[in-house]
Amino acid sequence: xxxxxxxxxxxxxxxxxxxxxxxxxxxxxxxxxxxxxxxxxxxxxxxxxxxxxxxxxxxxxxxxxxxxxxxxxxxxxxxxxxxxxxxxxxxxxxxxxxxxxxxxxxxxxxxxxxxxxxxxxxxxxxxxxxxxxxxxxxxxxxxxxxxxxxxxxxxxxxxxxxxxxxxxxxxxxxxxxxxxxxxxxxxxxxxxxxxxxxxxxxxxxxxxxxxxxxxxxxxxxxxxxxxxxxx
Amino acid sequence: xxxxxxxxxxxxxxxxxxxxxxxxxxxxxxxxxxxxxxxxxxxxxxxxxxxxxxxxxxxxxxxxxxxxxxxxxxxxxxxxxxxxxxxxxxxxxxxxxxxxxxxxxxxxxxxxxxxxxxxxxxxxxxxxxxxxxxxxxxxxxxxxxxxxxxxxx
Numbered sequence: 348x349x350x351x352x353x354x355x356x357x358x359x360x361x362x363x364x365x366x367x368x369x370x371x372x373x374x375x376x377x378x379x380x381x382x383x384x385x386x387x388x389x390x391x392x393x394x395x396x397x398x399x400x401x402x403x404x405x406x407x408x409x410x411x412x413x414x415x416x417x418x419x420x421x422x423x424x425x426x427x428x429x430x431x432x433x434x435x436x437x438x439x440x441x442x443x444x445x446x447x448x449x450x451x452x453x454x455x456x457x458x459x460x461x462x463x464x465x466x467x468x469x470x471x472x473x474x475x476x477x478x479x480x481x482x483x484x485x486x487x488x489x490x491x492x493x494x495x496x497x498x499x500x501x502x503x504x505x506x507x508x509x510x511x512x513x514x515x516x517x518x519x520x521x522x523x524x525x526x527x528x529x530x531x532x533x534x535x536x537x538x539x540x541x542x543x544x545x546x547x548x549x550x551x552x553x554x555x556x557x558x559x560x561x562x563x564x565x566x567x568x569x570x571x572x573x574x575x576x577x578x
Numbered sequence: 579x580x581x582x583x584x585x586x587x588x589x590x591x592x593x594x595x596x597x598x599x600x601x602x603x604x605x606x607x608x609x610x611x612x613x614x615x616x617x618x619x620x621x622x623x624x625x626x627x628x629x630x631x632x633x634x635x636x637x638x639x640x641x642x643x644x645x646x647x648x649x650x651x652x653x654x655x656x657x658x659x660x661x662x663x664x665x666x667x668x669x670x671x672x673x674x675x676x677x678x679x680x681x682x683x684x685x686x687x688x689x690x691x692x693x694x695x696x697x698x699x700x701x702x703x704x705x706x707x708x709x710x711x712x713x714x715x716x717x718x719x720x721x722x723x724x725x726x727x728x729x730x731x
Contacts, residue, residue: 397632397633397634397706397716398706399716400632400716451715452713452714452715455709455712455713565699565700565703566699566702566703566706567703568703568706568707568712569703569707570707570709570712572704572707573704573707573708573709576692576704577614577617577688577692578610578613578614578617578692578704578707578708578709
């Protein structure tokens with residue numbers, strides 16, 4: 348009896364050792380797989396690590412296609428995709444204009460309570476083209492911008508003084524989380540009709556933009572975090 | 579200002595070894611070190627003239643320096659599962675002692691400490707959240723000292 352008990356105890360111990368060993372092997376393999384997964388992510392992202400490049404490729408397609416940028420003499424157009432960040436600002440993810448001066452990045456973030464970005468974000472859709480000529484009616488132009496909540500001192504530093512602004516909110520594809528805003532603008536107030544833009548930015552485009560932003564979400568810059576980390 | 583080979587050697591000596599040190603990762607670590615040092619001392623550690631392209635802050639100097647110093651570094655070229663060539667940096671000479679000032683070492687060690695636990699997405703996000711990259715135009719040289727002044731003002 349004693350011998351049998353000893354034998355069973357011995358078997359139990361062996362089994363336990365085996366289990367511990369296989370558990371630690373699984374943990375080790377899991378860690379190794381995690382590292383390999385990270386390496387693969389790194390390898391895969393070499394061509395697409397820049398969120399701006401990805402978003403701008405899409406915006407260029409829109410500009411060249413349905414938006415027909417550069418097809419009206421004397422008028423410049425621009426599109427900017429802004430992601431909404433949790434700290435209450437918009438971060439530009441991509442900007443396209445055929446005018447190199449207007450194509451530049453601008454500020455690194457924008458408040459979410461100013462201008463047509465705020466209006467599009469709040470109301471889902473925004474269109475306005477009643478801006479006076481900034482060359483001949485400069486004061487009235489700034490007054491009109493102030494009505495949108497953009498102070499004159501800010502507007503003075505904005506290179507592209509547009510006379511048409513259109514924007515809309517982009518949701519995630521489950522329709523539960525607002526993610527971003529797309530703003531289209533033009534220096535000619537009659538460059539686009541509101542209905543024309545509504546038809547260009549149909550559900551299909553919005554769906555694609557929602558999908559695009561969802562995919563780059565992990566890479567959207569977080570300036571607050573960078574500052575906290577000492578950068 | 580330090581020699582680039584000493585910056586690379588210090589990173590390779592100190593960075594946790596669980597990840598292969600690719601050119602992409604190493605270049606960005608040197609960039610972050612230069613940026614951190616600019617914020618602290620208004621000067622870069624390396625004399626790299628940083629260029630912003632599709633890969634973020636990108637220069638060939640790091641790979642070139644490693645090639646020029648085979649007694650310190652080994653470059654291992656492999657093909658990843660996407661069929662692309664990938665270069666891994668290995669410190670050949672474990673006894674090599676990088677010549678860096680205490681302040682330079684502090685900046686690099688700060689970068690290592692802040693990034694060693696980040697996954698690749700988080701690491702890339704941090705690089706792209708730094709002011710020089712967020713504010714510079716792509717395909718231009720970045721003056722980190724000027725950017726630091728602008729950022730601090």
